[in-house]
Amino acid sequence: MLGLTSLGFIHTLLGLVALVAGALCFFADGAIASRSRAGRVFIWTTALTCLTGFGIFQRGGFNIAHVLGILTLVVLSVAIWAERSALLGRLSAYVATVGFSLTYFFHWIPGTTETFTRFPRGAPLFSSPEDPALQQTVGAMFLLFVIGAAVQVWRLRARRSVPTGQAA
Template sequence: MLSTLNLSVFGTFHTLLALVAVAAGIIDLSRRGEIGSGTRPGLTYILFTAATAITGLFIFRHGGFGAPHMLAIATLAVLAVAWAAERRARAATGLSRYVAVLGYSLTLFFHLIPGLTETGTRVPLGSPAFSGPEDPMLKALVGAGFLVYLAGAAVQAARIRRTRREVAPA
C-alpha cells in the first residue's frame, strides 16, 4: 500500500503525526471553540503539529528546499508565537489571547495545504484528483479553506471580545 501511494516509511511516519495532530485539533476546537495547551487534545495538537513540521523539513519529494519547507518553518514560527502568547494570556484578556487562539487555528489551516496537496496528487490511485501543486482546483480548495479559517477566526475573536466584556470591571 505504501509503495502504491509512493510514501516512504519516513513519509508515512510524518503523515501519521499530522493525522494525530489534526484529529486532536479538531477535537479541541469542537469541544471548546479553540485550541490551547491547557487540554489534552490541545497539547497533543501543538506537540504533534510541531513534530509534523520538523519531520516535514526532512522530506524532499519535489526536489530541494521549497514551499512545503517554508510552510513548515512558518508553522513552527506561528506555534512559537501562539505558545508564548498563550503563556502571557492566562487571564483571558488582552491582545495575547487573540494571538494565541487565532495562531493555533491558523496552524490548523496550514495542515490543510499539504494535506490536500499530497492526498489529492496521489488519490485516487492511477487518476489523482489534482495534477500537482499548481492545479487550479487545488488552489480553489485551499482558498475555500482559508475563507473557512477567516470565518472561524471572526467567530473566535467575537467570543474573546464577549469574554473580555464579561471579565472587565464595571
Template sequence: MNGLTPLGVFHTAVSLVAVVAGLMAFFRDKEILLKTRLGKVYVIATLITCLTGFGIFAHGGFGKPHALGVITLLVLLLAAVAGYTRWLGRASPYVETVSYSATFLFHMIPGITETTTRLPLGAPLLPNAEAPELQAAAGVMFVLFLIGAALQVRRLRARQARQARPAGHPAPA
C-alpha cells in the same frame, strides 16, 4: 504506500493525529489551546509533523512545504508566547487562539494537496500541486479560517466582557 518513505508514512500518520486532535478541540472547545490535553496533543503532533517534514524532499530541495513548516513553527511559538505570557497585553488571548487556528489551516493546505495529487492510487484527482483547483480549495479554506477566527474573537470578547462585569450585575440590554 504510493511512493512514501518510512519517514513520509510516519510524517503523514502524525499529521493525521494533529488534524484529528485539532478538529476535536474545535468541536469541544471552539479553539485549540495548549492548556488542554487535546491542545497539547495537537501542538506536539504539529511540531513533530513540521520537524519530520524537513527531512522529506519528494519534489527536490527546500520548497514551499518546507517554508510552510518554518512559518508553522514560528506561529506555534507566537501562540505559546501569547498563551503563557502577557507580553502582548490584552491581545494575548486573541493572538494565541487565532495563531493556533492558523496552524490548523497550515495543516489543511498540504493535506488537501497531497491527498488530491496522490489519491486514488493510479488516477489521482488532480495532476499536480499547481492545479487551479488546489488554489481555489486553498482560497476556500482561507475564507473558512477567517470566518472561524472572527467567531473565535467574538467569543473571546464576550468571555472577557462577562469576566469584567462585577458579580450580580446583569449584562447591558
C-alpha cells in the same frame, strides 16, 4: 506504502493525529489551547510534523512545503508565547487563539495537496500542486479559517464583556 517513505509515513501519521486533536479542541472548547490534553497533543504533533517534513524531498530540494513548515513553527511558537505571556495584555488571548487556528489551517494545505495529487489512484483529483482547482480549494479553506478565526475572536470579546459573576 502508497508511495510514502518510512519518514513520509511517520510524518503523515503525526499530521493526522494533529488534525484530529485540533478538531477535538474546536468541538470541545471552540479553540485550540495548551491547557487541554488535546491541545497539547496538537501542539506537539504539529511541531513533530514540521520537523519530520524537513527530511522529505520527494518534490525536489528545499521547496514551498519546507517554507510552510518553518512558518508553522514560527506561528506555533508565537501562539504558545502569547498564551503564556502577559506582555501583550488583553491581546495575548487573541494572538494565541488565531495563531493556533492558523497552524491548523496550515496542516490542511500540504495534507490536501499530497492527498489529492495522489488519490484516487490512477486519476488523482488534482494534477499537481499548481493545479488551479487545488489553489481554489486552498482559497476556500482559507476563507473557512478566516470565518472560524472571526467567530473565535467574537467569542473572546463576548466573554470579556460579560460582567464578573455572570456566565457567558
